[in-house]
Amino acid sequence: MADGAGTMLELDGVSADIAGVPVLREVHLRVPAGGRVALIGRNGAGKTTTLRTLMGLLPLRQGRVLIDGSDATAAPAHHRPRMGIGYAPEERRLFGSFSVRENMVLPAEVLRLTAAETRRRLDSVFELLPELKDLAPRRAAGLSGGQGKMVALGRALMVGTRAVLLDEPFQGLAPALAQRYAEALKRLHLALPDVAILITESNPELLRPLVEATFVIERGEIAPA
Numbered sequence: 383m384a385d386g387a388g389t390m391l392e393l394d395g396v397s398a399d400i401a402g403v404p405v406l407r408e409v410h411l412r413v414p415a416g417g418r419v420a421l422i423g424r425n426g427a428g429k430t431t432t433l434r435t436l437m438g439l440l441p442l443r444q445g446r447v448l449i450d451g452s453d454a455t456a457a458p459a460h461h462r463p464r465m466g467i468g469y470a471p472e473e474r475r476l477f478g479s480f481s482v483r484e485n486m487v488l489p490a491e492v493l494r495l496t497a498a499e500t501r502r503r504l505d506s507v508f509e510l511l512p513e514l515k516d517l518a519p520r521r522a523a524g525l526s527g528g529q530g531k532m533v534a535l536g537r538a539l540m541v542g543t544r545a546v547l548l549d550e551p552f553q554g555l556a557p558a559l560a561q562r563y564a565e566a567l568k569r570l571h572l573a574l575p576d577v578a579i580l581i582t583e584s585n586p587e588l589l590r591p592l593v594e595a596t597f598v599i600e601r602g603e604i605a606p607a
């Protein structure tokens with residue numbers, strides 16, 4: 383696969399092991415700039431591991447990670463926000479004793495954005511996900527699972543000016559909440575068409591209306607489409 387312009391995220395023949403066991407096998411995956419891509423696979427297929435390699439959280443045995451056409455294989459995870467990459471892990475990782483607003487602002491502080499820029503991004507995320515504005519003063523520990531997923535999306539968007547990686551955001555959401563989350567993703571694409579979205583899920587039907595391309599992973603290998 384070429385490094386070509388217009389590719390935001392790419393895994394080029396990536397193999398990775400966890401505890402000595404091969405978990406990813408020569409994975410090729412490409413997310414165009416502004417594209418919406420689904421990564422579908424059963425439990426344990428390697429979806430989370432694929433996102434973690436893109437985030438620089440797992441050493442590769444083989445292959446390359448390209449971000450916006452540049453080789454980021456050796457760039458540490460903490461450089462990703464600077465590259466405009468946001469990540470909402472499956473288990474959300476919110477700080478329970480912090481408010482929703484504080485959780486959202488944290489990555490902007492780590493990036494040392496100015497107060498004005500942080501405010502601007504926060505306002506634009508609130509505009510996109512209005513329910514976060516109401517939740518902003520609440521302690522994260524008191525949120526429902528679905529509310530937490532929405533906050534994790536908002537937090538990823540605080541730094542994800544080029545791409546966001548969303549790990550199984552629909553997992554465990556009641557149908558009404560899943561519907562709201564899907565609508566938020568549609569609004570996100572309309573409002574910020576340059577932000578690429580890579581989203582994992584076990585059920586391919588759920589994401590079909592939301593994405594332009596789908597990759598299927600089985601036992602650490604991308605299955606032929």
Ligand SMILES: Nc1ncnc2c1ncn2[C@@H]1O[C@H](COP(=O)(O)OP(=O)(O)OP(=O)(O)O)[C@@H](O)[C@H]1O
Binds near residue numbers: 424431432584
């Ligand atoms: N810390 C670990 N130690 C050993 N094996 C691991 C570890 N983490 C993941 N694995 C293995 O790596 C494989 C891929 O796991 P991964 O979490 O990427 O799958 P997934 O597709 O995201 O699954 P799920 O839908 O259950 O989240 C699985 O077979 C899993 O057992």
